Amino acid sequence: DTGVSQDPRHKITKRGQNVTFRCDPISEHNRLYWYRQTLGQGPEFLTYFQNEAQLEKSRLLSDRFSAERPKGSFSTLEIQRTEQGDSAMYLCASSFGLAGRETQYFGPGTRLLVL
């Protein structure tokens, strides 16, 4: 399978715990994106990387959220001190190009439930 993969697919945690999600983009894609999707809504942009550099962060990404892409390949998204409002589907996407506006290919998502 050469698509975007995400792990875990589901995560249940208690309020206040830390969680970390992983995304493996399509091989050789230089851009990687994180989006959050709540029930009945479209995905909302969180952040994106070009290679290992994090170039844009949404105001939705509070200081409890941190994302990394250490070697320009896979990425991790960590949420510290989770809150019930963090319950959502976290989607990763990747694309390849130089000019921007390339097709973004999405992974299956990680569904987070904070109790």
Added chain:
Amino acid sequence: QKEVEQDPGPLSVPEGAIVSLNCTYSNSAFQYFMWYRQYSRKGPELLMYTYSSGNKEDGRFTAQVDKSSKYISLFIRDSQPSDSATYLCAMFQGAQKLVFGQGTRLTINP
């Protein structure tokens, strides 16, 4: 007011019907438009990607863009039960960030 408005439905039609899905947007800087399909508990997959005003056809799917009215549409001909999904319109804000509509949940009844 959201930058991209999409009727959330749900929309239910019989098999074989023509389906029309629509989005409006407020930011005239949006120039690139996409339609994604999302099956339950899956990630979105790209269906159509258009730039110019006018129509773009791909099999049973036609994407229509009217920049003067800030209005885009997706038409599905000869709809099939396998088309049952949530359809999301999306637009680029800048070069990297996608802004999505709320999604329209579509059911095709056999």
